Every structure is written in structure tokens, then in C-alpha cells.
Amino acid sequence: MRLRLPRSLLSRNIALLVALVALSQICSLAVLLHFVQRPRIERASIIFADYVKLLDTTLASMPPDEGRAAAARLETRNTAPPQAPAETHPSLIDFFRTWQRDVFVEALQRHLPPDLLVRWDASHDEAEPAADGEAAQERLWIRIHAAGEPIWVALPMTADARASGITTALILSAALALLAALTGYLLQRHLNRPLRKLARAARRVSAGETPPPLPTNGPTEIAQVSLAFNQMTDALKQAEATRALMLAGVSHDIRTPLTKLRLAIAMALPRGSNDALVASSESYLDQIDTILQQFMDYAGSGERETPQPGDLNALAGQLVADFAGLGHEFDFEEGQLPVFAFRPIAVMRLLMNLMQNAVNYGRTGLTIRTWRDGDTACVIVADRGNGIRAEELERLKSPFSRGANARTHSGGSGLGLAIVERIARLHGGSLTFRDREGGGLEAVVRLPLNRPPAGQNGAPHTPRA
Structure with missing residues (x-):
């Protein structure tokens, strides 16, 4: 069976610490028993053996009548007592008690003459209840001689042979553990607090936010990690700002000659002279302008737009009406959604890209459906197209990725789904794909209802890829 370690750092450290404490306690207990308790029991057995030998000598030296009278005042018996039964499932306390008792009896027998036998008995409370309400106790039966005859005398177990103090030691060990x-x-927990802050900040960076700098006044190792994360965030911020500025400059610089080229074509080829060439040229120029706009949309994706309460159903219904005016009919299944905060222009761009993809690649069975799933608003844009292979779904969310069926549509740059993915993540949501029952594809967007979109605190943002 494979050993499964705890997954969290907290549980692993606590388990390791408890294991180390338990190991140290076991070692300490072993040292205590071998070097402290065993010598103590040995000394007690020597003293007890001297007492037994003195008692045996005294009774043996007395006249027979006086010896029998003296023995009668003791708890004696003529036959040997039964051996104590072995404990089948001893507890931890019983183990120490049994160990001390066995060590004591063995040492006592070594220090007594061979004819003075020792036997332990714990059946006193069962066969002969203690008189006057006294608590039953373990007893030692020792064979001595009185009036020339061997008799068995019951003597109470010395405290050194009992588990005195062991219970307290075990409780103390458990308390220390x-x-x-x-x-x-x-x-x-003190160490995990900055790690949790670091994890939250990393998630905010992944969602397109610029989190506040992490504190660097903690332990040296944590402070170094926080400082490195702050430097990384600053570098990303500068890189994103540079990229956004570069894309804006490229778009502006390219669109200016495109406008001049469009004007030159119109002036060089008057209407009616070569309409096919003019239409083809304007189509290419429109494609270039569309690609530039997609680059700008991907660079922005709505980070600087202020979130505001809105009706997602109303926004989707407006787009359904707009597409219907262009000759593309979408079935709209409107669910119950509350008003919640989102970036209306960014979400409108998200829905438009998904709807345009459904028109371009699905063509039939166009549907939009909204519903609420707990604290999440869900939107599905579906079609009845030929679908797409499962291994392509996640790849298409990466920038500049296009499906095999996109070759016949040359007006894009492979940024449409990447823009949708970024806008969904900016709102703390997600974009997933799944096969539609009956054929086709469904694009599912989930947006949280109770989570403020990233950047709602008013802090300026730089776009992230």
C-alpha cells in the first residue's frame, strides 16, 4: 500500500514536528527505563530480599508453636498460589506496569536463596475481596519456612515495582506532543500568511490586474521572494505599457498610408472603369484594417473600461437584434439573471466575437442561451457546424491560433478567441468549449456575479497577453 503524504506545507510540517517529538519521547522513555527505572527496581529488590530472608530466618529460629502463631498473624497458605494469567491485549499503561513487575520479580528471585520461591498474584480482588472497603492490590507470594514447614506468605507489592509515575510521564509526553x-x-500559519498574499497577487496578475506591492519586511527568505515578485510585476507592467504603445503606434502608422492608398485607388480607377479590381483592392484593405483592429482589441481587452452594473440579457438581446438585421438569425433563450457589475463594451466584444465565429464556421442552428448557476452568470453561443476536434479547443484560445476550417476565412488573425478568453479572465470568469448535443459546438462563458471585475478599484491597468 502506497504511503500518502499530506499535501499542504502546513500539515506536512506539523506531522514532521509531531513525529520528531514522538521519536524524542520514545528515546527518552527508553533511556529512563533502562538507566533510571531498572537500577531503581534492582535496588528495591535487594532491600526486599533482605527483608524476606530476615523474616524467613526469624520464623525458622522460633520454637514451633511460636513460629506457627506468628505465621498465623500473617496471610499465609500451605499450597502454592496460581500463576497470574498473561494479559492478551495489554494497554500502554499495563505494558509498563507488567515490565516493572517482571523486572522486580526476576531480580528478587535472583537475590533470594533457591528454596525461597516467588510468585506474583493479582487475583486478590476476584477470589478474596479486601476487607473494610480497602482497595484490592497486587501481592507477592513468597515461600518461607515456619516451624520447619514451608508456607506461602502474601506480601504487598512495593511501590518501586509498580507503574508509579509512568502514567504521569505518558500524559506529559502527550501534552508535549x-x-x-x-x-x-x-x-x-505565520509563515503561510505572506505565501497566501503572494498567491493572491499572482492570481491577480494572471487575471490582468496590477496588484499593490507585497510587503518586504518579513523573514529574509519570504522578503526575498516578495521583492522578486514586486520586481517581476514592475517589469511586466513596463513591458505591457511598451507593447501597448508600440501596437498603438504601428496601428496609427499603418492606417495612415492605408487611407492614402484607398484614396489613390479611388482616384486612379474611376468608378465604372474596373469595378472588379476596385472591389478586390478595397476587400484587401478592409482585411488589413480588420487585422489591425483585432490587434488593438487584443492589446486592450477592456482593462481601462470602468465596470458598471448592467443587464447581460439586455446586452445579448441587443446583439441578437443587430445580427438579425445583417441576416443572421440567433435563437435567444433568456434565463433569469440579476443585474451585476461588468464592463459593457468588453463583454459586448466578447459576445460579438463568439457570435461572429458561429456565423462564419457554424452557419446553422445559431443559438444564445443565458442562465444562472449559483453565483455565476452563464452564456452559451452555439451552432450546428461541423464542429472541431477536442484537442484543438484549448489551442484556439492562444493568440494567432486558427482552426483547420478557418482557411476559407482570411479576414482574421487568430485573435478572436484569445480576446474572448482575456475578457472572461479579466472578469474572473472562464471560456470553455464542449460538443453540442445533436452536433455542433457550444462556447460557454462563465462570469461571477459577486466578484468585482479586475481593476474596479480605479487603479490604472496595463493590458496583458
Whole structure:
């Protein structure tokens, strides 16, 4: 069976700390038993053996009548007591008690003459209840001699042979292990706090935000990580600003000669002289202008737009009406959605790109459906086209990626779905694809209802790829 380690750093550190404390306690207990408790029991057995030998000598030296009278005042028996049964499932406390008792009995027998036998008995509470309400106790039966006859005398177990103090030691060890676990938990929580801040900041960067700088006044290792993250965020911010400025400059510089070229074509080829050439030239110019606009849309994707409460159903219905005016009929299945905050222009661009893809590549069975799923607003744009292979779905969300069926549509640059993906992530949502029941494809967009879109605090943003 494969050992499964805890996944979180907190649980792993606590488990390691508890294991180390438990190992140290076990080693300490072994040292205590071998070097402290065993010598103590040995000394007690020597003293007890001297007492037993003195008692045996005294009773043996007395006249027979006096010896029997003295023995009668003790708890004696003529036959050997039964051996104590072995414990089948001893507890931890019973283990230490049994170990100390066995060590004591063995040492006592070594220090007594061979004819003075030792036997332990714990059946006193079962066969002969203690008188006057006294608690039952373990007893040692020792065979001595009185009036020339061997008799068995019951003597109480010495405290050194009992598990005295072991229970307290075990409880103390368990308390120390719990204290170590609690201390490790508090320390790890203190260490995890900046790590959680770092994770939240990384998610905000992934969503297109520019998070505030992380504090760098903690432990040295955490401070170094936070400082490196702040430097990375600043570098990304500068790189994105440079890229946005470059794209804006390129778009402006290219559109100026495009406008002049369009004007030159119109002046060089008067209407009616070569309409096919004029139409073809204007089509190419329109494609170049569309590609430039897609680059600008991808560079912006709505980061600087202020979120505001809006009705997603109304926005989708408006687009359905606009596409209907262009001859593309969408079935609109309107679900119950509350008013929530989003960037209307960015979300409109998101829906327009998905609807345009459905028109270009699906052509039939065009549908938009909205519904609420818990704290999420969901929108599906579906078609009945030939569909797309499952392995292509995620790839198409990357910039400049186009499907195999896009070769017949040369007016794009492969940024449409990348723009949709960025806008969805900017709102804390997601874009996924799935096969439509009955054939076709469904693009599913999920937008959180209760999460403010990134950048709502008014801080300026730079776009992110």
C-alpha cells in the first residue's frame, strides 16, 4: 500500500514536528527505563530480599508453636498460589506496569536463596475481596519456612515495582506532543500568511490586474521572494505599457498610408472603369484594417473600461437584434439573471466575437442561451457546424491560433478567441468549449456575479497577453 503524504506545507510540517517529538519521547522513555527505572527496581529488590530472608530466618529460629502463631498473624497458605494469567491485549499503561513487575520479580528471585520461591498474584480482588472497603492490590507470594514447614506468605507489592509515575510521564509526553503541534501550527500559519498574499497577487496578475506591492519586511527568505515578485510585476507592467504603445503606434502608422492608398485607388480607377479590381483592392484593405483592429482589441481587452452594473440579457438581446438585421438569425433563450457589475463594451466584444465565429464556421442552428448557476452568470453561443476536434479547443484560445476550417476565412488573425478568453479572465470568469448535443459546438462563458471585475478599484491597468 502506497504511503500518502499530506499535501499542504502546513500539515506536512506539523506531522514532521509531531513525529520528531514522538521519536524524542520514545528515546527518552527508553533511556529512563533502562538507566533510571531498572537500577531503581534492582535496588528495591535487594532491600526486599533482605527483608524476606530476615523474616524467613526469624520464623525458622522460633520454637514451633511460636513460629506457627506468628505465621498465623500473617496471610499465609500451605499450597502454592496460581500463576497470574498473561494479559492478551495489554494497554500502554499495563505494558509498563507488567515490565516493572517482571523486572522486580526476576531480580528478587535472583537475590533470594533457591528454596525461597516467588510468585506474583493479582487475583486478590476476584477470589478474596479486601476487607473494610480497602482497595484490592497486587501481592507477592513468597515461600518461607515456619516451624520447619514451608508456607506461602502474601506480601504487598512495593511501590518501586509498580507503574508509579509512568502514567504521569505518558500524559506529559502527550501534552508535549500536542504543544509541539500547536506551536508548529501557529508558526506555519505565520509563515503561510505572506505565501497566501503572494498567491493572491499572482492570481491577480494572471487575471490582468496590477496588484499593490507585497510587503518586504518579513523573514529574509519570504522578503526575498516578495521583492522578486514586486520586481517581476514592475517589469511586466513596463513591458505591457511598451507593447501597448508600440501596437498603438504601428496601428496609427499603418492606417495612415492605408487611407492614402484607398484614396489613390479611388482616384486612379474611376468608378465604372474596373469595378472588379476596385472591389478586390478595397476587400484587401478592409482585411488589413480588420487585422489591425483585432490587434488593438487584443492589446486592450477592456482593462481601462470602468465596470458598471448592467443587464447581460439586455446586452445579448441587443446583439441578437443587430445580427438579425445583417441576416443572421440567433435563437435567444433568456434565463433569469440579476443585474451585476461588468464592463459593457468588453463583454459586448466578447459576445460579438463568439457570435461572429458561429456565423462564419457554424452557419446553422445559431443559438444564445443565458442562465444562472449559483453565483455565476452563464452564456452559451452555439451552432450546428461541423464542429472541431477536442484537442484543438484549448489551442484556439492562444493568440494567432486558427482552426483547420478557418482557411476559407482570411479576414482574421487568430485573435478572436484569445480576446474572448482575456475578457472572461479579466472578469474572473472562464471560456470553455464542449460538443453540442445533436452536433455542433457550444462556447460557454462563465462570469461571477459577486466578484468585482479586475481593476474596479480605479487603479490604472496595463493590458496583458
